[in-house]
Amino acid sequence: LLGAGGMGEVYKARDTRLDRTVAIKVLPQHLADKPELRERFEREARTIASLNHPHICTLHDIGRQDGIDFLVMEYLEGETLATRLLKGPLPLEQVLQYAIEISDALDKAHRKGVTHRDIKPGNVMLTKSGTKLLDFGLAKLKQAAIPAAMPVSQMPTLSQNPTIEGTLLGTLQYMAPEQVEGKVDEIDGRTDIFAFGALVYEMATGKKAFTGRSTASLLAAIMNLDPPPMSSLQPVTPPALDRVVKTCLAKEPDERWQTAGDLCRELKWIVEDGSQAG
16 A cells, blocks of 8 residues: 555555556545446546656556456656655755646646646655656546535634545645636636646745635635745745746636646746856
8 A cells, every 4th residue: 555545545566467566546435436427537547548748647557346446557656746845845946847847747638638637746746757747637536526616614624634635625725716616617727727836836935825724714815815926935036937936826717827838838948048047
């Protein structure tokens, strides 16, 4: 057993036919019991399997055995970005490298019509070869199992466990305003771009872009407040990177970067411009 969360348990396993180590994700019963969710999941899994990108975790196979649904994925050695962030912010060079890799992966997925919906440090693996995005498409399944607009009064409070998986709370700090409001029809690639902005903000500063002492105050921050400029927390942040992240975190999708490809090119320009300035 490697880990467990709201989307099931992950095991390290041996593929005896191809003689390789793999990761097997077993889907939880409450999702597997719903035929419409399972059918849609299999359809999405086919799309995810076609996402051949060096920074997206490869999906090898899906299956069902003795009533248990499972995924067979590439086994990755390393640590999650969430674990790395416990030590504090990342060096600027790493922030830019990882940001370029993740935005390029998102661009590939979005072009295939796949929105991740759950970009967060726990879904980014840091390996020797760079970053790997995990759990593509699973977030859609997770969201379908939760009422779209859950009243604040019914949400668990932050003090219970701010990292509960499988609930709206688990990823709330990286959710775009349209997700928080339950506007399912408005969720697209720009929703991922908002979460990506929150991710880069945290990598660069070591602080979450949005915080609150309760679920209600956190929701209010996401909907109404802009986080302090990254340069105010980390003076070495290039002004151009501050602007890129601020655009990602715009409340209205139309005011964000419209594609992850444009975002990736902008980040590459910052790296090139910085090296020339140096």
